[in-house]
Amino acid sequence: MIITYDGVESVRVSHGDFTIALNPISKESKFKLPSFGSDLVLITANHPDLNGSDTATRQGKEPFVIKGPGEYEVRGVFVRGFSSKTVYGGVERFNTVYSFELDGIRVGFLGAISDKDLSSKAKEEMGDIDIIFVPIGGDEVLGGEDAFKMANKREPKIIIPIHFGSVGQKDALSKFLKEADAVGTKEVEKLTIKKKDLIGKETEVVVLSPTV
Numbered sequence: 001m002i003i004t005y006d007g008v009e010s011v012r013v014s015h016g017d018f019t020i021a022l023n024p025i026s027k028e029s030k031f032k033l034p035s036f037g038s039d040l041v042l043i044t045a046n047h048p049d050l051n052g053s054d055t056a057t058r059q060g061k062e063p064f065v066i067k068g069p070g071e072y073e074v075r076g077v078f079v080r081g082f083s084s085k086t087v088y089g090g091v092e093r094f095n096t097v098y099s100f101e102l103d104g105i106r107v108g109f110l111g112a113i114s115d116k117d118l119s120s121k122a123k124e125e126m127g128d129i130d131i132i133f134v135p136i137g138g139d140e141v142l143g144g145e146d147a148f149k150m151a152n153k154r155e156p157k158i159i160i161p162i163h164f165g166s167v168g169q170k171d172a173l174s175k176f177l178k179e180a181d182a183v184g185t186k187e188v189e190k191l192t193i194k195k196k197d198l199i200g201k202e203t204e205v206v207v208l209s210p211t212v
Contacts, residue, residue, distance in 0.1 A: 001013060001014070001015050001102060001103045001105055001191075001192070001193055001194065002014045002015070002190060002191070002192050003131075003160070003190060003191040003192075003193070003208065004190045004208070004211060005160075005162065005190075005208035005209070005210055005211065006024070006025065006033050006210060006211050006212055007025070007031060007033070007210035007211070007212045008023070008025055008029075008031050008049050008050070008162075008163060009022070009023035009044075009049070009050055009111060009112060009133075009135060009162050009163050010022070010023055010024045010025050010033055010052070011023065011109070011133060011160075011162060012036070012038070013102060013107065015102050015103040018039050018040075018075060018077070018102070019036075019037065019038045019039055019040075020038065020039070020040045020041075020042065020077070020100070020102065021036075021038040021040070021041045021042070021053075021056040021063065022041075022042050022044075022098075022109050022111075022133070023042070023043060023044055023045075023049075023050040023051075023052075023109075023111060023112070024038075024041060024050075024051075024052035024053065024055050024056045025048075025049055025050075025052045025055060026048040026049070026050075026051055026052030026053075026054055026055060027052065027054050027055060028048040029048040029049045029052065030048075031049060031212075032212060033052060033055050033212060034055070034212070035054075035055050035056075035057070035058050036055070036056060036058055037056075037057070037058040037061045037063075038056040038057070038061075038063045039061075039063055039064065039074070039075065040063055040064050040065075040066070040074045040075075040077065040079075041053045041056045041063045041064070041065045041066065042066050042079065042081075042096075042098050042100075042109065043065065043066065043067045043096075044086075044095050044096045044097070044098070044109070044110075044111025044112055044113075045086050045088055045093045045094065045095045045096070045111060045112045046067070046093060046094075047088050047089055047093065047112075049088075049089075050088070050111070050112060051067075053065045066079060066081065066098075067096070068081060068094070068096050069081040069082055069083045069096055077100055077101070077102055078100060078101060079098060079099070079100040080098065080099050080100070080125060080126070081096040081097070081098050082096065082097045082098075082099075082118070082119060082121060082122035082125070082126070083095075083096065083097075083119065084096070084097050084110075084111075084113050084114075084115045084118070084119065084122070085113070085114055085115055086111070086112040086113055086114045087114050088112050088114075093112075095111050095112050095113050095114070095115075096111060097109070097110050097111060097113060097118060097122055097126075098111070099125075099126045099127070099129065103194070103195065104195040105130045105131060105193070105194075105195055105198065106127065106128060106129050106130045106131070107129070107130065107131050107132070107133075108126060108129040108131070108132040108133070108154060108156070109132075109133045110132070110133060110134050110135060110142075110150070110151075111135070112135055112163070113135065113142060113150075114142065116142070116146050116149075116150065117150065118150070126154070128155075129154045129155075129156045130156060130157045130158065130195075130198050131156060131157065131158045131159075131160065131193075132151050132154055132156040132158070132159055132160070133160045133161075133162050134147045134148075134150060134151040134159060134160070134161060134162070135147065135161075135162055135163035136161040136162070136163055136164055136172050136173065136175075136176040137163040137164055137172050143172060143175065143176070144172075144175040144176055144178070144179050145179045147161070147176055147179075148176060148179040148180045149179075152180075152183075152203065155203070156203060157198045157201045157202075157203060157204070158191075158193075158198075158201075158203075158204055158205075158206050159180070159183075159203065159204070159205045159206070160191070160205075160206050160207075160208060161173065161176050161205070161207060164176075173207065177205065177207075180205045183202070183203045183204055183205055184202065184203075184204040184205070185204065185205040185206075185207065186204065186205075186206055186207070187206075187207040187208075187209065188206060188207075188208060188209070189208070189209045190208060191206055191208060
């Protein structure tokens with residue numbers, strides 16, 4: 001599995017020739033993201049910063065797009081979506097928390113969540129999570145202490161912060177890392193990982209450098 005962070009909440013998760021785009025930035029956003037090909041797009045909230053299925057399409061390849069709660073299967077990848085809320089762009093919106101498994105690795109993606117805890121259903125049905133993505137920008141999404149607490153409750157092997165860097169919250173990452181001081185931290189340009197790498201692993205924060 002290869003994980004790349006493109007800024008705001010745009011993440012690409014790939015295994016072999018299968019690519020999942022998580023909250024890709026739309027062409028209508030003030031932030032920019034080069035077009036790329038994907039097989040599956042997961043959108044957590046309806047805002048141009050997050051709903052760019054248009055940028056995740058290239059060379060006529062149309063991805064399967066998921067925009068809300070439910071259970072889905074795409075080329076053998078099972079996805080579950082759970083309802084939550086966000087206040088994004090000054091507007092209260094629905095946000096979908098997703099979980100899926102790829103290459104034997106269980107992934108949780110909180111999106112632009114503002115709630116400080118997951119719903120009972122999400123907690124029960126998400127199961128064990130190996131890697132979790134959590135927004136840390138503050139104000140409209142979780143930040144610092146709340147972000148780390150929510151992610152750490154899932155007892156993942158890896159916590160990956162998003163919603164910083166090109167968003168402009170200069171101190172968001174430093175605040176988050178201060179809260180996460182009790183666990184190990186490393187910074188990489190992209191994360192390449194296999195299921196065997198997670199066996200016996202203690203919780204670690206991995207900071208991915210935004211590509212844009």
